[in-house]
Amino acid sequence: MDAVTDRASDILWRFAPMIYGPTVLFALGEGAVIPLIPIIAAQLGADVATAALVASALVVGQLCGNIPAGWAVARVGERLTMAFAGVLSIGGVLGMVFAPQLGVFAASVFLIGFCAAAFGLARHSFMTTRVPIAFRARALSLLGGSFRLGMFVGPFIAAGLLALFGDEHAAIWFFGGCLVATILLVLLGPDPERAVDAADSPGPAARPAAFVEDSGESVTGSIPTAERVGVFRTMWRYRRVLSRLGLAAATLSAIRSARQVVLPLWGFSIGLDAGTIALVVGVSGAIDFALFYASGQVMDRFGRLWAALPAMILMGAGFLALAFTHDLVNAAMWFAMFAAVLGVGNGLSSGILLTLGADVAPPADPAPFLGSWRTLTDAGGAISPLLVSAITAVSSLAIATGAVGVIGLVGALAFVRWVPMFVPRARD
Template sequence: MNDSANINDSAGRILTRFAPMIYGPTLLFAVGLGAVLPLIPVIAADRGASLAAAALVAAAVVIGQLVGNIPAGYAVARLGERVTMVIAGFLGLAGVIGMALTPGLVAFTLSVFVVGLSAAAFGLARHSFMTTRVPLSFRARALSLLGGTFRLGSFTGPFLAAALLAVFGDEHATIWFFAACLVGTILLVLFGPDPETAVSTPDPRRDERDHEDTGEVITGPVATTGARDGVFRTMWRYRTVLSRLGLAAASLSAARAARSVVLPLWGVSIGLDAQTIALVVGVSGAIDFALFYASGQVMDRFGRLWAALPAMILMGSGFAALAFTHDGEQAAMWFAMFAAVLGVGNGLSSGILLTLGADVAPPTDPAPFLGSWRTLSDAGGALAPVLVSAITAVASLPIAVAAMGVIAFAGAGAFLRWVPRFVPRVRD
């Protein structure tokens, strides 16, 4: 009992010390980005983009994140987390100013892409810092709180955007709001406690023997040597875990992204008005947000699978069941019910990808590995909307939704197979 109390007290103290250096900047960044993202297609359309082109402009953020993950891993490994976060802040500020001031659609799209690069660098620097500073005993709670902080910003950002539009009547007000958030982020990182000295690096309690990633059964992350490996050498060294557990992570990202796309499309398809769709999606998002810390508690107490499996099974079941309700008499009721199921599943998955990436990353130099890990997971999220759109065009929306259910179930099987093989056991 005393050991458990001491661990919880240590967790509370360290997480509190993370607030000004990690959680505060994350919240500011997420609020600003959450305010801007819904209006990017609107601004693009105002500048002459068609609906398809506007969707492509909005996708430039995701493309920027995909492209930026591996260079961000290199930057963190060479420059450190704090310097990389500062660079990311200024890079994002440059992108936001470009969004506000450039008149052409191409320049606007490039500016959105730069914001995506900034998000990749900022996110990877936070992830790397938490990987090397948080003890295994409460790592999942720390990273679930990080994921929840970003979700809070994403959840509140659109409401702040609505308020800014009501006051100023101009979409550019949200862009300047994001710029102010980025300035606050930069100031917190620059003048707050140094994240690389304020919290000492814990003993990772891992086997540090040098060996290749052969795929043999292990009880902890694959070890690394004291010397730094480059990004591409790291990818090759850890090719087995990336191609197995990394693909499971990509399936989870795909299910999450599909939820964001499917719910609005489904509501339109069954004839609901925009207000009702927004309400259902909002309730699903609220459920998702409410469960973020519970996910970390479960992972730290019982193990990673106890959060990953229920999350994937719930999302797979939600997609699969929803696919059979499109033409039913109670289609709206089923839509609301399974949107809630998807919200529960997504909420239980909060922090899982961050935690698993930290678990299997090399303890002494995680950034290059995390760049590859985040690229895989982001690729799953980027491909899911494309897959939903393609299957809907070729067949129908219910078949596309059912396909996402199959992907979620396949991901559950992959987690069941590979988490015990690659992820260290949580010890009290």
């Protein structure tokens, strides 16, 4: 590791509250609210299907917010984008608390998802332009781990608030408090964008030749003076990498999302009670969270494929094998075992989508590209539960689970094909 990387590492650790704090705070509040969205929707008159649709508004909002967030970050910067998104999110929180009808509540959930895209993209863009490539995967794995920490702890906070106050809206008010703290931290704390000198960021020399050819123009200008282009022009200019590596990344997002849907449904379908299902899913989530930094270490030391490929194979094979255990005598044991396998695979994939997006983003102005990249990956995550639901409706949950496994294995082959072409090997 060279002196530049040592300096970047020191600065990242010194400014960790400012760099990772907003992500943790937002994810804590969001994680506390997510399990209660269907319940509050039902209280407003939604049936089961409609409540599920309202819950999906969060993912749809994030999907729709990526491209506008890319535009905002490119124009006004990461800090102001996060502050503005925090203010809009407070509006969404107030809408959720005081919603007089289901439509207003659903719109508020959508708005929060829309703003979540801005938080995610702002820090993603910051890491892309400020962190040297030799330390990039670890920095982005920490960013992914910050989000996972919030989403892991948030539901437990919601459970405590529900037990204390007996009102689901207490978790929404907690989210509002997290947003206020986030805005204050972003606006009043030291600015990490100024602490990390842009001159220490990875330059065009770190880009693979195939990607430079894809851009069609020089990227040798400095970050402050480089030409800024629109989001849709960026999508067209980098269509080659987006249509190849971007789709491979979307398959990873798809099987991650499917894991959150399939595991609870599988436990229910084999006759387990809610407590047992929650325990198995919780253990799987704990394994996932425990491995988030290991993924960054592997990617930085050995290359991106060494983390992406094992993760995809583990999750793809895990889903495929689970599909054959539904009617076995020891179905509960197999369920617990493969849930753990999926947790390991998902943990090893922490930060991969962030890192690959940063690797192939144009170094001069990454935000519009990252908006397109995150739209692709979020689309994979949004479509996957719908695919599981549709296949289950026409056949069975076992076949739907097997189909997810096949998607994972196909995605592994896509990573083998496209990662070496577009992404430079990580430097030791």
